Amino acid sequence: MDQKGYRRGSFQSATSDEDMLEIAGASMDFSMADDDPPLDREMGGFPTYNGGGMNGTSTMMDFLEEPLPGVGTYEDFNTIDWVREKSRDRDRHREITNRSKESTWALLHSVSDAFSGWLLMLLIGLLAGSLAGLIDISAHWMTDLKEGVCLAGFWFNHEHCCWKSNTTFTGRDKCPEWKSWSQLILGHGEGAFAYILNYFMYVIWALMFSLLAVLLVKSFAPYACGSGIPEIKTILSGFIIRGYLGKWTLVIKTITLVLAVSSGLSLGKEGPLVHVACCCGNILCHLFTKYRKNEAKRREVLSAAAAAGVSVAFGAPIGGVLFSLEEVSYYFPLKTLWRSFFAALVAAFTLRSINPFGNSRLVLFYVEFHMPWHLLELVPFILLGIFGGLWGAFFIRSNIAWCRRRKTTRLGKYPVLEVFVVTAITAILAFPNEYTRMSTSELISELFNDCGILDSSQLCEYVNDFNSTKGDDLPDRAAGPGVYTAMWQLALALIMKVFITIFTFGMKVPSGLFIPSMAVGAIAGRLLGVAVEQLAFYHHDWPIFSGWCSQGADCITPGLYAMVGAAACLGGVTRMTVSLVVIMFELTGGLEYIVPLMAAAMTSKWVADAIGREGIYDAHIRLNGYPFLEAKEEFSHKTRAMDVMRPRKNDPPLTVITQDSMTVEDVETIVTKTTYSGYPVVVSRASQRLVGFVLRRDLIISIENARKKQDGIVSTSVICFTDYCPPLPPSSPSVLKLRSILDLSPFTVTDETPMEIVVDIFRKLGLRQCLVTHNGKLLGIITKKDVLKHIAQMANQDPNSILFN
Numbered sequence: 001m002d003q004k005g006y007r008r009g010s011f012q013s014a015t016s017d018e019d020m021l022e023i024a025g026a027s028m029d030f031s032m033a034d035d036d037p038p039l040d041r042e043m044g045g046f047p048t049y050n051g052g053g054m055n056g057t058s059t060m061m062d063f064l065e066e067p068l069p070g071v072g073t074y075e076d077f078n079t080i081d082w083v084r085e086k087s088r089d090r091d092r093h094r095e096i097t098n099r100s101k102e103s104t105w106a107l108l109h110s111v112s113d114a115f116s117g118w119l120l121m122l123l124i125g126l127l128a129g130s131l132a133g134l135i136d137i138s139a140h141w142m143t144d145l146k147e148g149v150c151l152a153g154f155w156f157n158h159e160h161c162c163w164k165s166n167t168t169f170t171g172r173d174k175c176p177e178w179k180s181w182s183q184l185i186l187g188h189g190e191g192a193f194a195y196i197l198n199y200f201m202y203v204i205w206a207l208m209f210s211l212l213a214v215l216l217v218k219s220f221a222p223y224a225c226g227s228g229i230p231e232i233k234t235i236l237s238g239f240i241i242r243g244y245l246g247k248w249t250l251v252i253k254t255i256t257l258v259l260a261v262s263s264g265l266s267l268g269k270e271g272p273l274v275h276v277a278c279c280c281g282n283i284l285c286h287l288f289t290k291y292r293k294n295e296a297k298r299r300e301v302l303s304a305a306a307a308a309g310v311s312v313a314f315g316a317p318i319g320g321v322l323f324s325l326e327e328v329s330y331y332f333p334l335k336t337l338w339r340s341f342f343a344a345l346v347a348a349f350t351l352r353s354i355n356p357f358g359n360s361r362l363v364l365f366y367v368e369f370h371m372p373w374h375l376l377e378l379v380p381f382i383l384l385g386i387f388g389g390l391w392g393a394f395f396i397r398s399n400i401a402w403c404r405r406r407k408t409t410r411l412g413k414y415p416v417l418e419v420f421v422v423t424a425i426t427a428i429l430a431f432p433n434e435y436t437r438m439s440t441s442e443l444i445s446e447l448f449n450d451c452g453i454l455d456s457s458q459l460c461e462y463v464n465d466f467n468s469t470k471g472d473d474l475p476d477r478a479a480g481p482g483v484y485t486a487m488w489q490l491a492l493a494l495i496m497k498v499f500i501t502i503f504t505f506g507m508k509v510p511s512g513l514f515i516p517s518m519a520v521g522a523i524a525g526r527l528l529g530v531a532v533e534q535l536a537f538y539h540h541d542w543p544i545f546s547g548w549c550s551q552g553a554d555c556i557t558p559g560l561y562a563m564v565g566a567a568a569c570l571g572g573v574t575r576m577t578v579s580l581v582v583i584m585f586e587l588t589g590g591l592e593y594i595v596p597l598m599a600a601a602m603t604s605k606w607v608a609d610a611i612g613r614e615g616i617y618d619a620h621i622r623l624n625g626y627p628f629l630e631a632k633e634e635f636s637h638k639t640r641a642m643d644v645m646r647p648r649k650n651d652p653p654l655t656v657i658t659q660d661s662m663t664v665e666d667v668e669t670i671v672t673k674t675t676y677s678g679y680p681v682v683v684s685r686a687s688q689r690l691v692g693f694v695l696r697r698d699l700i701i702s703i704e705n706a707r708k709k710q711d712g713i714v715s716t717s718v719i720c721f722t723d724y725c726p727p728l729p730p731s732s733p734s735v736l737k738l739r740s741i742l743d744l745s746p747f748t749v750t751d752e753t754p755m756e757i758v759v760d761i762f763r764k765l766g767l768r769q770c771l772v773t774h775n776g777k778l779l780g781i782i783t784k785k786d787v788l789k790h791i792a793q794m795a796n797q798d799p800n801s802i803l804f805n
Helices: 056-064 082-099 104-145 181-186 192-220 229-236 247-262 270-285 295-314 317-328 334-354 375-408 415-430 440-448 481-504 514-538 558-574 578-588 591-611 616-624 664-673 696-709 755-765 784-794
Strands: 148-150 178-180 678-682 690-695 718-720 748-750 769-774 777-783
Touching: 082 104, 082 295, 104 148, 104 247, 104 270, 104 295, 104 334, 148 181, 178 181, 181 192, 192 247, 192 415, 229 270, 229 295, 229 317, 229 616, 247 270, 270 295, 270 514, 295 317, 295 334, 295 578, 317 334, 317 578, 375 481, 375 514, 375 558, 375 591, 375 616, 415 481, 440 514, 440 558, 481 514, 514 558, 558 578, 558 591, 558 616, 578 591, 664 696, 678 696, 678 777, 690 696, 690 769, 748 755, 755 769, 755 784, 777 784
Parallel strands: 748 769
Antiparallel strands: 148 178, 678 690, 769 777
């Protein structure tokens, strides 16, 4: 049960939600006996809890008498006790219900308490939707700023600048109000020098945006980097990371997300928007006592906030709820499902009211397809699923290898230089290619698009035969030179996106993975879609086409292939299934395409799982060593509790406290000489009969407070954990009664309990520790980290990889 302290040298002090911790290249030793670090500093500024255990009526009385501030709270980087938190909430709710019968005021208080959860969801939805709208508008404008500026008002992006222009539809991108940098500086936009100047300005703006982003993150909020979803999954499982969802993180992440997306790096804003929404949820929890003072209740709110984040990221409220349920949440009761739905609804409504893209849509790449798909097209759809699975597995392995190299070499010490180099390479390679120069969201929108009569994109430069056109539907046509050029450019864009995303995800700027993954799949899908379309056009008499694709018919929709490819690649990377299909369906508004999306998503998951079981977020959780107990994996080894518990053979005996025979000095000596987060309380050292469990933090706070405020408490005072203390001589100092902080119902298992049952108990009840007994006598203790290390050992992995690294 030995436990080391932190190597604190690489971390700043973190005492509240608003404080920041440097995580870039940081190292924390988490080789602990359990989930609490040694208490060597006070934790101020963070909400405290009342109550201290599950002691029935006695605990309830202590709760109402408002015991010491700090008792029952948790230190940074340790796991909450789900059972205790839920028990305290039940006690609180029972008391409010009982009091509501006494007076009208108490009844109103009861009603407001019940309504507070819905009010909190409303506020989270409004704030998350407003921030998402601000991020969308700012990112759109700053992305266009790399290529030029609007003379009618520098705050207009390219599209808004040309709204009032009198140009024709085909010349809509060349309105006189919008000037490229070469036109502004040189007076003309043609020629080699103008091209070089535009190239130079594009790279300079990209470098400025990305450098500003990484410097802001490094200086003010190191937790604002990355996507945030691995950490949010860990926090929702009960782990505490102070400052990760604080005010500074929210402000810096919102600003730097705009800068990072605008720089043209191969990243998206969807994952970070989940982090932003969870920050909103955590901050707004402080307005309501019920959520401020209970960590388990707060995690229910964060689950709903994650749903609101995906809702505004994709304009998919139902997909957001399913994403929170399938991918992020650890504990998701039915009440949280309803509240998540409401928060996602309000967030989507708020974003729709802001209308960031000016087209009444919630996302940039909303499309509608009208042509049905044929059963034989399932073959290319499944091929796209296989590609998505292979790409997902390749990306996860490559990205984790690169991130591990970043952590273990000097590369991690130079985050600013890394961002500078990757941005420079990305911008230099991106500008010559039209499809990498545009923002990734615009690229996906272009690839999803179904070519119409008025489309002037290169992707739609087919050889037109207007005699065969029926209404708005265009028949399959021969590809023109523009389509072939676009195919080559898209193939080059695919190669660039595949490799540059590996090095971009995980840098010290906000970086999401949804959009880059969708872009890779959309490019591959569009390439395959055009290939199938041309095959059907030139060989419509082949048996596979003859039954359903006659000459002059509109059979193949390349945009649909792009959409299926996007879903396949996103599924291969994240291993989402149900939520992914619903998100894609909400994006496109086409019910009839659910089957192709399901086929591709399921195929990509099967293929990726065959190569490696972990999705990208689980892989990053394991890389960082977060104490996350995966609920999806089965434990099938035949080990017993006695094989995992500590102390083991040849270890010193278990440190215990007796119920009524130890003095204050004895207990303080134990606390000083050990760094355990809690101690079993027994009847006597000889009997080892278990009485309960007391947390180290509660013990220290209670003794310190008693010395200051209670007369007669000295080092020789006896500490008593029972209702009736044994009689002492009249000359003895006062007795210190600490029964109120004792957990009288700690979870216990016998030494012969199979470990698969122990693992299930830890997963389903969210335990921090479990005591092991034999015939009622205390033998040892199993902590969450012991379980994680044992699982790693059984999987032939390094058990020390479960340290928060």
